Amino acid sequence: MNWYKWLPVLMIASSAGPAIAIFFLAEESHGWRTLWNMLGAVLKIVLMGVLFYEVHLGREIAFHVPLMPGLTFKLHADSLSLLFAGLSTVLWFLTTIYAIGYLEHSPHRSRFFGFFSLCVSTTIGIAMAGNLITLLIFYEFLSLTTWPLVVHRGNPTSIAAGNRYLVYTLGGGALLLLGVVWLQTLVGEIDFVARGGLSALEAGTHNDLRLIFTMLVLGFGVKAALVPLHGWLPGAMVAPAPVSALLHAVAVVKAGAFGIVRVVYDIFGIEFCERLGVLEPLAGLAALTILFGSWRALTQDDLKRRLAYSTVSQVSYIVLGAAVFGPKATIGGIVHLVHQGLMKITLFFCAGNFAEELGLHRVSELDGVGRRMPWTMAAFTVGALGMIGVPPVAGFVSKWYLGWGALEAGMPWVIAVLALSSLLNAGYFLPILYAGWFAERTSPWPATHGAPFPGTSIHFPPDSPANMGGPSATETCANPPAKLPREPLMPPTRGKHRASHEAGAPTAIVFGSEGSPSVPGGLSPASTSTAAWEISPLLLAPPLVTAGLSLLAGIFAGSSFSPLYWARFIMMGEY
Amino acid sequence: MGMLLVLALFSPLAILIRLLTSGDSTTEEGLEYGQGNRDRHGPNTPTWLAAAPWAPLPALLAALFLPEDLTLDLPWLFLGTLLRLDRTARIFLALTATVWLAAGWYARGYLPATGERPSEERRFWGWFLATMGGNLLLIPCQDMVSFTVFFTVMSLSAYGLVIHHPSAPNRAAGRAYLALAILGEVVAFAGLVWACRLAQGEVTFAAAATALAAGPSRDAVLWLLIAGFGIKLGLVPLHVWLPLAHPAAPTPASAVLSGVIIKTGLLLWLRLFPWGTGALLPGSFLVLAGLTGTFGAALAGLTQTNPKALLAYSSVSQMGFVALAAGLGLRADAGSGAEIEPLLICLGVFTVHHGLTKGALFLGVGLTQTSLSPACRRIVMGGLGLLGASLAGCSLTSGQAAKALLKGSLPLAGAAWQPTLEVLVPLSGVTTMLLLLRFLALLPREGKPGLPAAPLTMLVPWAGLLLGMFLLPVALLGPGGFSPATLGLTVGGLGKAALPPLAALAMAAVARRVAPSIAERLRACLEVPPGDLLHLVGLFVASPPVPARPPTLAAASSDVALPFLNDLSPPSPAHKGVEPIASCPLPTETPQGSQPTLPLSEVSPPRCSIPGTLDPLLPSWGERPVVEWVLAGISRFEGFSTGLLLMVLLAAGLAFLL
Incomplete structure (x- = not known):
């Protein structure tokens, strides 16, 4: 009896347990909820560390429960599942912190955090699934548990987006189910094993296998937002920022991409896929998605929608990496799973901060935001440059390996796709950076400390902590940080107040909020106080950490603590 | 010892970090009370400002005094970093640090003198230091990835310098600069990845260059590298950002842009090109593009009315020589006995010569706009004249040495091209000199009203670069250097070198004496807008x-x-x-x-x-009918129709199963 075979189960339970506990908490018990959330998040990180250690030692970690004859519920931890689970765990921890700061004053918190934790459990389940059936179970669960989060705000837009999301994902799930059943009838139960287990089948079944491959890829492709199955993603951006950040940038779309990676490498085996000739069409689809997503992003004015299309484009890099035959492309695709997650979550955190603090939702409103929120904007800059593929941010490493792999496989056109995509990425990200850092602000901010749910009727009295940027505003005024924004800010508005110089420097000046219905007139406590932090630390720290991580992942790519190192480790098993 | 090199090169970025983290109280007060800015470098000078002009000094010392071929291997950094201070790196580092040092001190005087507010000055220094950091750090990099990293840092930061004054034309210039810089990055990325692939994943330049020389897809990679880094170098027809960006940037920034930043493209070429492998097509293209640039840009520059735009065209014109020489090196076939080494040395000398000269010329533009005393103005104008003569390859200047070396390597061109080039290279001296005479004529005769006299911090760096221009041939003659004959320092050589500038002088004098109005009208007719x-x-x-x-x-x-x-x-x-x-x-x-x-x-x-x-x-790219039609077709699928599509697929699957 090995104790460590329970580790995957514990990984799932460490967030499912708190989820159940949170469902039973009253709406007001803020402290308990936070405690449960953080307990689960920290526990999961600890378990993750243990798992990494065990797997690196080469230990076999698997957990079986027979469901019925020929069907086994199997969890296991191999290097690939750890990559995805590790990413989800770390980002869940950060997103939980962010969500606590973002949502603690909105309605239905228990419901939100409960489903949020359940989502993470199912994501971990997807990562740890040991065979297709288990993966399918968790995959369907993920669709169901994310739906309440998409429609969390309850307004007609969210409901419509949620319905569309359900149609897409359930349709995809059904297709997937068909594929799995068909495969099961053909070869019986198959586990995920490195290099796949189908290559021994006789040539007569190859046509069936091609069709099964198509069904599986399209089924997963719905969540991975492959064109033309991506229609749900931009709509789902109505969800609150933490949901967009973790689920739509990381968990859900990655679950799809991860499923495709599993199918290619651990069901069929990449070499067998190459023989079947299914890789080229997949690569073509991925390339189309990359370019199409970038092109659509160019014309979006809504910041989150622009980011969503960027996600459509970037997730397909992972698929592209899987579809190009060769170890280097494999590394590039797999490492992009992590890199894209880090960079995109940063961008969504920052977009949430702009919306939360200043009421900025559109790209055309972002002029001069870098002076008001320099740290958030700096984090956004790192993420955006990484997406373009500017070294030394992590995205460059992915692109380097993808390009190298494509050349290795004799597909130079992929380089052209990567280059064109970089140009398009630059085309839609650089204007944001320009607006943020260089453009002059000519109009007041739409809202300061707007209520997180514009669709609901909740408003707070002007002097409540919600309007003061959380409990931090008073604390930090007494202890001004040593670090300052680079540029003091001088936009011409009537609510302008100068920071007090004796206090040592708070320069982030809060404006009177003409647009906010909750604040009568231009002079409210919120506008006279000067926040030393540009936004509550709970909201500022997560994007700074993820931006730092994506920078570090690029700078220290060659070291043995980098995602790249782990991706190489995974690749060793697949060829 | 290796860490010493890194520390030295890292100093600009260290000061930048200091700048970013310092709560600069003078900035806010200056803004608040609109105080005069004259005395703010007094006792309360912020530490970063006191240190900023010195930032390139450690790098200069490192270039001069650290042992040659000092190597530092950092496998954990990026995709494996190798730094080595080889001969090329030392030459480039010494030049780069010198020009940055001069420009930094010049900026220290220039910014207050031109009435920049403290906040603007701070912003300028931020971008200045970031660009400098990238530029210094990329020089000793011996692998493609770390080179690209610092190259990108430099390229993107320079954007902040270009749009320092955010007026509409400057922003347009900045857009052109950034668009081309990004385009260059992307094309260069493709080329470098390909080179890396040819080298079986080795990222070092040495491995890649070797693999490239033997590789089957050598020419494809070469085209990508030529385009990607040619943008930085101002290779015709990718030079369009230079005449836009140089006038837009503040004068010290223009000096470094033209003096050293554009040379980074050449540095990569030097490191990665498979010299002497008979790459006929890319080589010939480079030669032709170089010649087109040398003469075309000089003629286009003649019609300019802004001295800085004119200097930018002059840079394009001079970089034409670099392209020409590089093309010769690519075309040549070392297998059949061609000597490549002198050509590379020539490129190095030419780089140093042009860096010092063009840096000083740009700094001089700013000097003439301040209210100098008449004597001082005469000295400055005289100095600028000498610098122009140096660009034209006049005797006893660094230009003569560079040109002499270039002529020495013309036989590489082969019998078919050599006679033409033998004529064209001296002829370019005439156009260059004409261009620079036009430049002198464009300079203001007196300072802008309201500008104070140029402080010493502006004059000394300029004079330093001028002196360096004269010292270069002396240094080349030094122990272990060239023989005077190689540098053309014989009686005949001196006379020959003086001919083209004198001819240009005569032409200009005639035009001025005989028909100044016709010349002006002709110029206006032919005027080429910058870019x-x-x-x-x-x-x-x-x-x-x-x-x-x-x-x-x-x-x-x-x-x-x-x-x-x-x-x-x-x-x-x-x-x-x-x-x-x-x-x-x-x-x-x-x-x-x-x-x-x-x-x-x-x-x-x-x-x-x-x-x-x-x-x-x-x-507007998306508005092309066909592209628009295809993409719009796909985007229509974004609605519920995809759900339908899925259902159809489902039905098909079911039917197949049953």
């Missing part, structure tokens, strides 16, 4: 109507700004007292670049004033 080919692109891209002439920057930023310096659009003919361009028929002998003159003034700058987009080409 020449970019305007051609504008003819083909349907862009929304924009005001033909964006408002001159006037002093949106400060009352003593230098509109003259910063106005990138061609000054309206009405100001010059010349007939409007439109009424002037195009003469038949129009140089190649200037054909669009007529329509240009109407369409001109198409890259202005589209809010929120960096590159107006991009939005």
